[in-house]
Amino acid sequence: MDAALERTRGLKLMAFDVDGVLNDGALYLTDGGEEMKRFHTLDGLGLKLLAGAGIELALITGRSSRVVAKRAAELGIRHLFQGADDKLAVLEGLRAQLGFGLSACGYMGDDLPDLPLLVRCGFAATVPDAPEAVRARAHYVSRRPGGRGAVREVCEVILAARGALDGAIGRYLA
Numbered sequence: 001m002d003a004a005l006e007r008t009r010g011l012k013l014m015a016f017d018v019d020g021v022l023n024d025g026a027l028y029l030t031d032g033g034e035e036m037k038r039f040h041t042l043d044g045l046g047l048k049l050l051a052g053a054g055i056e057l058a059l060i061t062g063r064s065s066r067v068v069a070k071r072a073a074e075l076g077i078r079h080l081f082q083g084a085d086d087k088l089a090v091l092e093g094l095r096a097q098l099g100f101g102l103s104a105c106g107y108m109g110d111d112l113p114d115l116p117l118l119v120r121c122g123f124a125a126t127v128p129d130a131p132e133a134v135r136a137r138a139h140y141v142s143r144r145p146g147g148r149g150a151v152r153e154v155c156e157v158i159l160a161a162r163g164a165l166d167g168a169i170g171r172y173l174a
Contacts (some may be wrong), residue, residue: 004139005161007123012104014050014158015058015079015091015117016151018068020110021127022059024147037067038147046152047075049168053159058094060087062113088116108154110134110146125154 019025022043028036051057058079059072065082072080081090087109095105106123107114110130118124118137126138127146135141140157142150159165 004123005157007139008106008158008161010104011055011106011123011158012100013056013058013095013098014106014108014123014155015060015094015121016047016107017087017109017111017114018059018061018065019063020130020146021108022071022147022151024145025110035065035067037065037071039071040148040152042149043147043151043155044071044075046155047077049159050155051076052168053162053164055158056098058091060084060090060107060117062087087113088120091117091121106158108151123158 023037057077060081084090103122105121107117107121108125110127124138125140126134127150142153144150144153
């Protein structure tokens with residue numbers, strides 16, 4: 001755990017997969033073909049707290065959905081990449097644009113398409129129901145499942161390692 005915490009201290013960018021991480025990974029389709037996704041408010045606030053600590057946020061997902069764009073906009077996430085067949089190329093482009101090395105980038109994903117990012121980023125996180133191949137390569141496996149506070153947990157781990165969690169909580173106590 002100490003090694004995982006150490007890896008979070010230099011983060012400048014934290015990117016997240018959507019399906020299975022920010023939601024439970026299930027696909028909800030209406031009879032009319034509309035896609036629905038369930039997001040947890042705990043995760044949303046965690047992302048806002050992380051951004052408030054000066055960490056750039058990104059969502060990188062293989063699927064495309066209007067609801068994901070809406071959620072990203074609600075949370076103020078400027079870096080949204082949908083329909084990403086090559087997630088590593090997307091992250092490489094973003095980090096180059098922002099001027100960050102891979103060691104300053106973190107990623108949270110839950111399945112095999114996320115492995116190229118997980119093994120190259122400075123900090124890699126996943127959820128407990130990810131395949132063993134993913135869990136084995138992550139620096140941190142959340143206790144909470146995707147879509148049910150896993151992202152918030154990771155955000156708080158990062159903030160705590162940076163000594164910023166108490167300050168973030170304190171803003172709500174004033």
